[in-house]
Amino acid sequence: MRYLPHTEQDISAMLDVIGVDSMDALFGMVPADNRRTAPLALPEPMTEWELNDWMDQLASRQPSRSEICSFLGAGSYAHHIPSVVPALLSRSEFFTAYTPYQPEVSQGTLQAIYEYQTLTARLLGMEVANASMYDGASSLAEALLMAIRVTKRNKIAVSKAIHPHYREVLRTYFDPTGFEIVELPFGEDGRTDLSQLGESADLAAVALQSPNFFGVIEDLSSWAETVHQDPKTLLVAAFSEALAFGLLKSPGECGADIVCGEGQSLGIPQSFGGPALGMLATRAKLQRNLPGRLVGRTVDSQERPGFVLTLATREQHIRREKATSNICTNQGLCALASTIYMASSGKTGLKQVAQLNHDKAEYLKSQLIGAGIPVRFSGPTFNEFVVTLPDGAYQKLLEQKIVAGLPLETFYSELKNAVLLCATEVTTREQIDTLVKEVQS
Amino acid sequence: MSRAGTPGLVFNEPLLWDIGSEGRVGLSIPRQDVPHTTPSGELTREDLDFPDLGEVDVVRHFTRLSQWNFGVDTGMYPLGSCTMKYNPKTNERQAALPGFSQAHPMLPESMAQGALQLMYDLQEFLAEITGLPAVSVQPAAGAQGELTGMLMIHHWHQARGRQKSKILIPDTAHGTNPASAALCGYTPVPVPSADHGMLAVDDVAAVMDEETAGIMITNPNTLGLFEEHIREIADLVHERGGLVYMDGANMNALMGMVDVRNLGVDVMHLNLHKTFSTPHGGGGPGSGPVCCTPELEPFLPVPRVVKGAESFHLESNYPESIGRLHAFYGNFGMQVRAYSYILSLGPLLKKVTELAVLNANYIKESLKDVLHLPYDRPCMHECVFNDEKQKDLKVTTLDMAKRLLDHGFHAPTVYFPLVVQGAIMIEPTETESKETLDQFIEAVRTILQEAETNPDLLHEAPRRTKVSRLDETAAARKPCLCG
Structure with a gap:
């Protein structure tokens, strides 16, 4: 086998050095009743050729982008990924390294993460970002656990317009803790209903997503004002579409205290939902409460600039059960991908791409309205919005290989026949026109 | 033959925002085929403080950065407990197939049968390899796998109407274990390992009481x-x-040799980025599937991939489940790579384990005359030395680790596990050849001679790297986390 370099001669020479006479004797420390008796019942090893053939077959059971016309978003977005991203990611010095425990031979990873932290903080309007979390959902859960640690309170309010899967993950993380979760309803404009906050006192945090699950841009500034009437309560702003901040005001500018969400849109393939990129950022005064890895700038023994992992005393391997989180490995390579993407787009490009997302979605929206399809919520949107389709239309479109977004009734029983549609810079006018035409027929 | 570095061409490279020029774009932007719109001014941002770079700027920047890194493809990376084995290139090809990489996670199931079958088959393979029949591949990393397992234990006790408050964690367990248990509200109770480095039944019996939910045991342990x-x-x-x-x-020490079910284990996690060859990526993404007994199966995270009469589908209707841990189904791209690895090796995974253990014991036997071996017993996939023999020379584990970098090897894991003072934890993995191991052994022996003849070579190491030792104290005292 090509990954196993040992010849028979190597093996016997090594066994001699060890002083045992067989491979089996090497495992003498494993008690007999712990042993496995049957051989591994796995398929015979495939040659690379056979493997390619089989994987091609499996992969072809999913339509690639050219084979269907999809308007799915809902937390996983089809965007253009420049070739430089996979090309640079596949540099195996990045790819096959681990967590930079030896900074002298990991400066590439460390500087890249430092750049990631910086660009993330700038994109989100915050002062400090960590080296990443698993995905948008775990980032939200960790942000809210952080808010509970910071405020020493044990109740949070969470908008029902946050991605339903994120809220499910939040419940999983919170279940054994006894912390209380209050859900905030949304109104006819698709925004979280601010008037419903009144009753809840002593909140550690209020969490909103913007653009929210319905694609609607929340009025974060008004929320910040209201939430901060209790000076201890933190406003946690989540997001599932990081690209929106190429165009929209950053959550930091609107007054958020912790910003968390999904960075998949920044150069990371959708890959059936993972790996993705949990982004997490906050104010400088809260930086020691952040979970996860942090890279800091320093100097070497000759005063040359360099980077190291820092503030490790927050982390599990030092502080054990009192750590800010149990996270160890993060999403290093995805953070690198997003850094390459943000560097490639720059300020100018990111703004243009974000604007184009808005334009495409607005075009889709106006064409559908023209075709008599009602938009469900009146609030402003970025690249996603909700419409109500005629009975049976979704299924009919699917038969023509048009995926007309995500049906929402599974998540919100009141939203019958509603679908969440997404158009990005890679959605063509032709695809939009096809959808609109087919909806009418 | 030494492969240590020569003065090669390594470039200095400024930070991203110190290069480029405003107005440059390194991205091909799709055509504007729809009318331009203007969102309300109160919604839009005025400025975004990003540098503008061209494609060549970006490519050179990250290529130069990459050259400052050491990876498995550069050389032996014997980082204990991290299983830095070779990451096969064919796995990358499979994960990049458009049908996988472009798949939206919420496609109708009829359009996702290949991905679902892959996840299902991978679960079956992992069940076969561990001996534990029920599997979820959803956890996104080892630590999230630990959390999943702990949540399952928590829910199991809850379902039986008797919640507990404590969990036993041996001093030779992985560092993440106490934090994972604490997230479930359990207070970790440390259990000391006995003189021979293993847990003794009596020591567990002494602390295992009515209030204890169970034990988190790392096996093979961190020694x-x-x-x-x-x-x-x-x-x-x-x-x-x-x-x-x-x-x-x-698990790299156990495949094909041990049936985890025979050990009495109820639930465990695996690290696809260790045992199953998916790349470590400079710190993730990983993947941490959980395997359990039929008794704990109802508590596995949802959604679960199930096989119907004619197709695969995602099922969330498990009322006792701990719930969801990931926005979608975990790190699918890593699952593809692990699946590709298992298909490439099949029953040869047993050989992987044999060679991993052979390599570790070979290093242990070849160095134990010059490095102190606190537990002189046959080891599994890794061996743990320390710096006791070098105490008089005023040379520490850290000095030796840094000097290894000059000799062209990544350092082992150092100062872990905590039960060994000044620990040097070496895990060669099965993908290193005998020649490479011999070079490593030779390098360590040379360094130990240098320690006697010229200890400053160690104190001042590394000298051949892009930067020398960094001031970590200053970094933590006045954190500069953002440029």
């Missing part, structure tokens, strides 16, 4: 030793109403 009494310990924990969690990060 690289197989927990020889694990079955008796498991029986005891079960008798007293607890469950047994096994941290399976070191």
Whole structure:
């Protein structure tokens, strides 16, 4: 086998050095009743050729982008990924390294993460970002656990317009803790209903997503004002579409205290939902409460600039059960991908791409309205919005290989026949026109 | 033959925002084929403080950065407990197939049959390899796998109407274990390992009481030793109403040799980025599937991939489930790579384990005359030395680790596990050849001679790297986390 370099001669020479006479004797420390008796019942090893053939077959059971016309978003977005991203990611010095425990031979990873932290903080309007979390959902859960640690309170309010899967993950993380979760309803404009906050006192945090699950841009500034009437309560702003901040005001500018969400849109393939990129950022005064890895700038023994992992005393391997989180490995390579993407787009490009997302979605929206399809919520949107389709239309479109977004009734029983549609810079006018035409027929 | 570095061409490279020029764009932007719109001014941002770079700027920047890194493809990376084995290139090809990489996670199931079958088959393979029949591949990393397992234990006790408050964690367990248990509200109770480096049944019996939910046991443990009494310990924990969690990060030592179910384990996690060759990526993404007994199966995270009469589908209707841990189905791209690895090796995974253990024991035997070996017993996939023999020379574990970088090797894991003072934890993995191991052994021996003849070579190491030792104290005292 090509990954196993040992010849028979190597093996016997090594066994001699060890002083045992067989491979089996090497495992003498494993008690007999712990042993496995049957051989591994796995398929015979495939040659690379056979493997390619089989994987091609499996992969072809999913339509690639050219084979269907999809308007799915809902937390996983089809965007253009420049070739430089996979090309640079596949540099195996990045790819096959681990967590930079030896900074002298990991400066590439460390500087890249430092750049990631910086660009993330700038994109989100915050002062400090960590080296990443698993995905948008775990980032939200960790942000809210952080808010509970910071405020020493044990109740949070969470908008029902946050991605339903994120809220499910939040419940999983919170279940054994006894912390209380209050859900905030949304109104006819698709925004979280601010008037419903009144009753809840002593909140550690209020969490909103913007653009929210319905694609609607929340009025974060008004929320910040209201939430901060209790000076201890933190406003946690989540997001599932990081690209929106190429165009929209950053959550930091609107007054958020912790910003968390999904960075998949920044150069990371959708890959059936993972790996993705949990982004997490906050104010400088809260930086020691952040979970996860942090890279800091320093100097070497000759005063040359360099980077190291820092503030490790927050982390599990030092502080054990009192750590800010149990996270160890993060999403290093995805953070690198997003850094390459943000560097490639720059300020100018990111703004243009974000604007184009808005334009495409607005075009889709106006064409559908023209075709008599009602938009469900009146609030402003970025690249996603909700419409109500005629009975049976979704299924009919699917038969023509048009995926007309995500049906929402599974998540919100009141939203019958509603679908969440997404158009990005890679959605063509032709695809939009096809959808609109087919909806009418 | 030494492969240590020569003065090669390594470039300095400024920070991203110190290069480029405003107005440059390194991205091909799709055509504007729809009318331009203007969102309300109160919604839009005025400025975004990003540098503008061209494609060449970006390519050179990250290429130069990459050259400052050491990876498995550069050389031997014997980082203990991290299983830095070779990451096969064919796995990358498979994960990049458009049908996988472009698949939206919420496609109608009829359009996602290949991905679902892959996840299902991978679960079956992992069940076969561990001996534990029920599997979820959703956890996104080892630590999230630990959390999943702990949540399952928590929910199991809850379902039986008797929640517990404590969990036993041996001092030779992985560092993440206490934090994972704490997230479930359990107070970790440390259990000391006995003189021979393994857990003794009596020590567990002394602390395993009515209030204890179970034990989190790393096997092989972080000393690289197989927990020889694990079955008796498991029986005891079960008798007293607890469950047994096994941290399976070191599964590379057990494949085809040990049936985890025979150990009395109820639930465990695996690290696809260790045992199953998916790349470590400079710190993730990983993947931490969880495997368990039929009794704990109802508690596995949802959604679960199930096989119907004619197709695969995602099922969330498990009322006792701990719930969801990931926005979608975990790190699918890593699952593809691990699946590709298992298909490439099949039953040869047993050979992987044999060679991993052979390599570790070969290093242990070849260095134990010059480095102190606190537990001189046959090891599994890794061996742990320390710097006791070098004390008089005023040379520490850190000095030796840094000097290894000059000799062209990545350093082992150092100062872990905590039970060994000044620990040097070496895990060669099976993909290193005998010649490479011999070069490594030679390098360590040379360094130990240098320690006697010219210890400053060690104190001032590394000298051949892009930067020398960095001031970590200053970094933590006045953190500069953002440029």
